[in-house]
Amino acid sequence: DVSRNFFSVEDVKSYIDMAAYYKINRFHIHLADDQGWRILINSWPNLAVHGGSTQVDGGKGGYYTQSEYTDIVKYAAQRYITIVPEIDMPGHTNAALASYPELNKDGIAPPLYTGIKVGFSALDVHNPLTYNFIDDVMKELSSLTPGDYIHMGGDEAPRVDSLDYIMFVDTVQKIIQSYGKKMIGWDEISIANLSQSSVVQHWA
Numbered sequence: 001d002v003s004r005n006f007f008s009v010e011d012v013k014s015y016i017d018m019a020a021y022y023k024i025n026r027f028h029i030h031l032a033d034d035q036g037w038r039i040l041i042n043s044w045p046n047l048a049v050h051g052g053s054t055q056v057d058g059g060k061g062g063y064y065t066q067s068e069y070t071d072i073v074k075y076a077a078q079r080y081i082t083i084v085p086e087i088d089m090p091g092h093t094n095a096a097l098a099s100y101p102e103l104n105k106d107g108i109a110p111p112l113y114t115g116i117k118v119g120f121s122a123l124d125v126h127n128p129l130t131y132n133f134i135d136d137v138m139k140e141l142s143s144l145t146p147g148d149y150i151h152m153g154g155d156e157a158p159r160v161d162s163l164d165y166i167m168f169v170d171t172v173q174k175i176i177q178s179y180g181k182k183m184i185g186w187d188e189i190s191i192a193n194l195s196q197s198s199v200v201q202h203w204a
Helices: 009-021 066-077 094-099 128-144 162-178 187-191
Strands: 026-032 082-089 149-153 182-186 199-201
Touching: 009 026, 009 066, 066 082, 066 128, 082 128, 128 149, 128 162, 149 162, 162 182, 162 187, 182 187, 187 199
Parallel strands: 026 082, 082 149, 149 182, 182 199
Antiparallel strands: none
């Protein structure tokens, strides 16, 4: 969970080594949440530069350049491990909302967040720009991730009502699939119209 507390590339590699020791072949890395955005997206650079500048309880934070992320992916692949990156949405998005105010319903950027409460942030699911943003992020992340899966989070989004939530998940699913990937989401996404290739991951 590098989104809440940033871990260096070398720290991540040490966890990959432990996973390999136990013959684990998937490594789920949580790259974006309320407290931090940890992967540089060239088309939206402020996500990392501003949104990645802090972490839980404050502190420096940090983010991975695309070359650093690629290094992590290659390091894992050499140990027969596939990286599964997660960009949580439509909730758990304060770092993104703080970085680009146009993603907010009121156009005002909230302050960066260093606490641990959940459920207070949400993308504007009726704004076409939101889906342009998601498309850009998924395009870049997919190009850097050779594995089959992209995780879209989907958990703890009480500020989005059920019908809007279903519409959102359906749209994100199509975006992810358009880049040749399969979507994973937390168990809340099970109410959406999922394709047979999408995966529901239980946490509750």
